[in-house]
Amino acid sequence: MTPQALSNVKVIEFSDFISGPYCGKLLSNMGAQVIKVEKPGLGDKARSYGPFPQHIPHPEKSGLFLFLNTNKSGITLDVASADGLKIFQELIKWADILIEDHSVKEIERLGLTYAALKKINPSLIMTSITPFGQTGPFKDYKGNDLIAAHAGTEGFGNPDEGVKDPASMPPLKVPNHAADFMCGLTAAACTLGALLGRKNGGQGQHIDLSKQEAVASITRQQLAYYSVMEETPSREWGRKKFGGFLYPCRDGYVVIWIGPHYHLVVKMMGDPDWSKEEMFANPLMRNNYIVELNQLITAWTLEHTAVEINNLALEYGVPCSLVRSVKDLIADEQLAYRNFWQEIDHPVAGKLKYPGAPFKLSTTPGIINRPAPLLGEHNDIVYGEILKYSQEQLTKMKQAGII
Amino acid sequence: MNKKLSLPLEGIRVLDFCQMWAGPHATEWLSVMGAEVIKVETSSRIDYMRTVGAPPGMAGKGPNVGSAFASLNWGKKSITLNMTTPKGQELAKKLIKLCDVVAENFGGGVLERWGLSYEEMKKIKPDIIYYAGSGYGRSGPHKERPAYAEIVDAFSGATFSNGYPGGEPNVIGVSPWTDGAQAIHGAVAMMTALYYKQNTGDGQYIDAAMIEGHANFLGEMVMGYIINGAVGQPVGNRDAFMAPHGCYPCKKTGDEDEWIALAVADQKEWEALCKSMGNPDWTKNDAFRDEPGRWENQEELDKYLSEWTRQYGAYELTERLQKAGIAATPSFSTRQLTHDTHISARGFFKKPLHPVLGDKVLAGLPIKFSDYAEGNYQTPPLLGEHNDYVFGQLLGLSQDEIRRLTEEKVLS
Structure with missing residues (x-):
């Protein structure tokens, strides 16, 4: 059997939608035993978010939910009830890690503060994901993906080129719930740190993950620029000085990264006369005249198709990509060669292709061997076999709406 | 015995060949959590970020002016080691014996040329964890392609869906967003491998491709295509259900x-x-x-x-x-956040007390543990600052040997 790096790690995931579940997925796909606690009835919000086949909502067919919850067991539990709380506390005794994303006030109301849970399980690692953290003037503020992106400066900074009319084009969140994913990933890194520390002789731990900080941490380079260079940020078009630029072509867009590759870029364009001008003589000069340089490059890209440019770039070693849709990513030969995609059969949603592990570990590769759980699918196993409730007790709990 | 740790990764040592953004930030996570991260550079080819984001009037003035570098290398130790010399390679091998992890994000083949392929490294240190970060992975038809965050964003479909409703695609900004994802996926991968090593004593090879991490970040859109053939589109700040x-x-109350x-x-x-x-x-x-x-x-x-x-x-x-x-x-904006009282009250910004950057604040990492110290926020290292510690204390070279090897451009 292929070994799994985290196979002896037990996790309770008491969180909704994307951030907590992506954190849990990173652990479950490396072998951790993750029990996902959902509220009876509707379950996780991602179940009602989609995408759905033919856009018809169905709690077992949401692509987002299916993707985020592979390899997990699923139970339903009304944690707000007295019996539900008791059961949750039993799960905490069993667990190494709790991932939760409730507000500070809600956790207090439910009786699930770290101080309370630590008494039940002193070695527990509790990862709390909140919009602005557990402390500070904004600690009780609500948030979501949009709020995290804007609170962490990523909204103000997007798009990277700036905009043509800053007054009518607002700061823009990053696409596809990217901020929520970043927060979940960041929570996983903190959680693994605490797990390693515990293995190393350390203690149980409460992790206070602020989504605002998780996003702001990614803009660290630009935060440093403000602090050190006293560079006042603006949203004006043309503010970007280096890195990758978007160029329109005859039939779409390409992104080219000039940087230290200027000589390759101009060679690819046939060494035009302008490329030898004094104003483009060195990187510092090129940064000062980046708008002019990009205009000249654009005049050339507009005469070619995106594929022509991409092929030339590959030939000349210029960092470049077509601006492609996710369709092309899924069809890409590189990912096929590396056996990235995994086909998984789900009892209701059927056989679908899923993204595989985000990194390849040679001895303990992440393997998806179970589809996302149906709502309450593992109630009998978790309550019966792990917590040792009798069939009779289970029936009673079901009737009372606790599970 | 229940020793009291001040940080969770204490006792773990990393030899770090990473450059630029994603690689250094991945090992920065380990460093801030307490690992001893030894960053290897050569004077003739320093980490480019050492020159980026210099204070006014300091651009081009040496290898210690980059605020970009400082923000990506908290708490590390820096050595200069000329890896193209046989003696340099020999010293690197001695260091690897003392390390748990070797991390690099070069274009493929650089460490092989230095005689430090994973197979060779295992002969020196059988339980070593080797982290190789790259854009497209270390196998397959695209393995040689140069990659940067904006290139991978375009390749993966993120740029395509970044923009105003009905508008054109846009480069994601202001940060190299995909580098951020790659960095933290990398930290997660290394810590997962470290945990396995602590349990079994086995190391392993990590092949981390930006495009594979990003295909996970875009999981929602990927599933949308697989389920419905939908390729997505720019939707700006909008949600699929919520409005507003x-x-x-808002009203301008300050300069911005x-x-x-x-x-x-x-x-x-x-x-x-x-x-x-x-x-x-x-x-x-x-x-x-x-x-x-x-x-x-x-x-x-x-x-x-x-x-x-x-x-x-x-x-x-x-x-x-x-x-x-x-x-x-x-x-x-970055300026407004730097002056924000909430995030400052939580101690997000740290002062590097750096000889060139002074006490200008830099972002810390979003790590807050209840029962550990706040993190290893030692001043980001000057080039070669820790040669004496690493070659003298760790490898046991005498001061004379260190002086000689410096003159011979090995420790350079």
Whole structure:
């Protein structure tokens, strides 16, 4: 059997939608035993978010939910009830890690503060994901993906080129719930740190993950620029000085990264006369005249198709990509060669292709061997076999709406 | 024995050949959590980030002026070692014997050329964890392609879906977003391998491709295509169900434009918003009565809402809306966030006390443990600052040998 790096790690995931579940997925796909606690009835919000086949909502067919919850067991539990709380506390005794994303006030109301849970399980690692953290003037503020992106400066900074009319084009969140994913990933890194520390002789731990900080941490380079260079940020078009630029072509867009590759870029364009001008003589000069340089490059890209440019770039070693849709990513030969995609059969949603592990570990590769759980699918196993409730007790709990 | 750790990764040592953004930030996570990360550079080929983001008047003045470098290399130790010399390679091998992890993000083949392929490394240190970060992975037809964050964003479909509703694609900014994802996936991968090593004594090889991490980050859109053949489109600040859900202009109360992001999740919050606005007539419009109606008519709704938001400063309005139970935040610029009292109260910014950068603040990492110290925020290292410690104390070379090897351009 292929070994799994985290196979002896037990996790309770008491969180909704994307951030907590992506954190849990990173652990479950490396072998951790993750029990996902959902509220009876509707379950996780991602179940009602989609995408759905033919856009018809169905709690077992949401692509987002299916993707985020592979390899997990699923139970339903009304944690707000007295019996539900008791059961949750039993799960905490069993667990190494709790991932939760409730507000500070809600956790207090439910009786699930770290101080309370630590008494039940002193070695527990509790990862709390909140919009602005557990402390500070904004600690009780609500948030979501949009709020995290804007609170962490990523909204103000997007798009990277700036905009043509800053007054009518607002700061823009990053696409596809990217901020929520970043927060979940960041929570996983903190959680693994605490797990390693515990293995190393350390203690149980409460992790206070602020989504605002998780996003702001990614803009660290630009935060440093403000602090050190006293560079006042603006949203004006043309503010970007280096890195990758978007160029329109005859039939779409390409992104080219000039940087230290200027000589390759101009060679690819046939060494035009302008490329030898004094104003483009060195990187510092090129940064000062980046708008002019990009205009000249654009005049050339507009005469070619995106594929022509991409092929030339590959030939000349210029960092470049077509601006492609996710369709092309899924069809890409590189990912096929590396056996990235995994086909998984789900009892209701059927056989679908899923993204595989985000990194390849040679001895303990992440393997998806179970589809996302149906709502309450593992109630009998978790309550019966792990917590040792009798069939009779289970029936009673079901009737009372606790599970 | 229950020893008291001050940081969770104490006792773990990393030899770090990473350069630029994603690699250094991955090992920075380990460093801030207490690992001893030894960064290897050569004077003739320093980490480019050492020159990026210099204070006014300091551009081009040596290898210690880059604020970009400082923000990506908290707490590390720096050595200069010329890896193209046999002696340099021999010393690197001695260091590897003392390490748990070797990390690099070169274009493929560099460590092989130095005689440090994973297979060779295992002969020196059988339980070594080797982290190889790259754009497209270390196998397959694209393995040689140069990659940067913006290139991978375009390749993966993220740029395609980044923009205003109905508008053109845009490069994601202001940070190298995909580098961020790659870095933290890398930290997760290394810590996962370290955990396995602590349990079994076995190391392993990590092949981390940006495109594979990113295909996970785009999981929602990937599944949308697989399920429905939908390729997605730019939707700006909008949500698939919620409206209003966007970013709106505010009154300028300082030097910069102000904006507020806000999201209304359900009918109750909509009513709370209406009440906050004093229930103006337009909110009674039939088009805005229920969630589907507001979503269908959100362009018009946003126009009305903007007229209201622009009467107030972003902070003032955030406080008012949050008190009414509505998710809201100023859309911070880097400048505004640096002066924000909430994030400062939480200690997010740290002072590097750096000889060139002084006490200008830099972002810390979003790591807050209840029972450990706040993190290893030692001053980001000057080039070669720790040669004496690493070659003298760790490898046991005498001061004379260190001097000689420095003159011979091995420790250079």
